[in-house]
Amino acid sequence: MSKEPDRLFAQPLPQVPDFAFNEDVVRVFPDMIKRSVPGYPTIVENLGVLAAQFAQPNSVLYDLGSSLGAVTQALRRHVRTEGCRVIAVDNSAAMVERCRQYLNGQDSMFQELLPVEVIEGDILALQFQPASVVALNFTLQFIAPDERLALLGRIRQSLLPGGALILSEKLRFNDVEEHALLTDLHIAFKRANGYSELEIAQKRSAIENVMKPDSLEEHRERLLAAGFSKVLPWFQCLNFASLIALP
Numbered sequence: 001m002s003k004e005p006d007r008l009f010a011q012p013l014p015q016v017p018d019f020a021f022n023e024d025v026v027r028v029f030p031d032m033i034k035r036s037v038p039g040y041p042t043i044v045e046n047l048g049v050l051a052a053q054f055a056q057p058n059s060v061l062y063d064l065g066s067s068l069g070a071v072t073q074a075l076r077r078h079v080r081t082e083g084c085r086v087i088a089v090d091n092s093a094a095m096v097e098r099c100r101q102y103l104n105g106q107d108s109m110f111q112e113l114l115p116v117e118v119i120e121g122d123i124l125a126l127q128f129q130p131a132s133v134v135a136l137n138f139t140l141q142f143i144a145p146d147e148r149l150a151l152l153g154r155i156r157q158s159l160l161p162g163g164a165l166i167l168s169e170k171l172r173f174n175d176v177e178e179h180a181l182l183t184d185l186h187i188a189f190k191r192a193n194g195y196s197e198l199e200i201a202q203k204r205s206a207i208e209n210v211m212k213p214d215s216l217e218e219h220r221e222r223l224l225a226a227g228f229s230k231v232l233p234w235f236q237c238l239n240f241a242s243l244i245a246l247p
């Protein structure tokens with residue numbers, strides 16, 4: 001994957017446009033997500049380990065909002081269950097193009113990787129096949145809030161017994177002081193990763209209209225309302241968490 005450093009917000013912008021997963025973002029995305037999301041490498045690697053425990057023979061593993069395919073590749077490396085295949089879906093043409101290049105490269109370097117199909121499309125319009133693992137790794141937060149319950153309901157309906165949804169998200173906190181403290185700690189994380197105050201401020205303004213995090217309580221209640229039977233947080237680093245939801 002590209003090693004280009006993220007300097008997208010380093011210069012003062014007269015007006016900060018809404019954040020979009022366009023070609024500029026795609027070019028710096030691996031660097032951006034690693035320096036912006038505390039725990040991201042740990043979550044991605046362990047998603048493969050978790051998926052291997054839930055994968056059922058002859059089923060689909062979905063990576064929804066797959067970006068450059070980091071989660072897809074973790075699934076393909078860790079899951080050894082008979083007849084499994086991965087379907088990666090993203091609605092950014094620029095992401096999908098780079099994702100296909102990356103996964104083809106991995107195919108030529110490693111044997112025994114699960115087969116994969118990369119679809120350019122909206123996960124809200126997807127016809128789900130019977131699935132044992134569904135990964136929503138930092139994707140639900142970009143879906144319009146009033147669409148989230150229905151999407152989770154469709155995912156729940158597609159999940160086979162023994163399968164799981166793995167949902168990673170940035171968290172909001174209902175307690176005002178808790179929210180302020182964790183936001184400050186996240187800013188300290190970004191600063192420690194080399195982002196300037198200007199970069200942090202401009203990125204914040206770019207994402208505020210397009211990315212709407214929920215609280216852990218909201219996630220839990222909505223997952224139960226969508227028909228999931230159990231919700232288990234398995235990872236949290238500052239204001240970023242990952243949950244396992246069981247059918």
Ligand SMILES: Nc1ncnc2c1ncn2[C@@H]1O[C@H](C[S@+](CC[C@H]([NH3+])C(=O)[O-])CC(=O)[O-])[C@@H](O)[C@H]1O
Pocket residue numbers: 021033044064065066067068069070071089090091092095121122123124136137138139142143
């Ligand atoms: N409706 C939609 N349909 C399909 N894709 C969508 C939609 N809305 C947004 N996306 C896509 O969801 C991805 C979210 S990034 C996921 C990181 C990845 N999972 C990773 O583990 O590296 C999260 C982040 O950048 O914080 C982008 O590629 C969007 O194009």
Ligand SMILES: O=C(O)C(=O)Cc1ccccc1
Pocket residue numbers: 019032033036037170203204207211
């Ligand atoms: O950068 C942030 O503040 C985030 O919340 C995470 C993020 C990471 C990559 C793209 C958009 C948001």
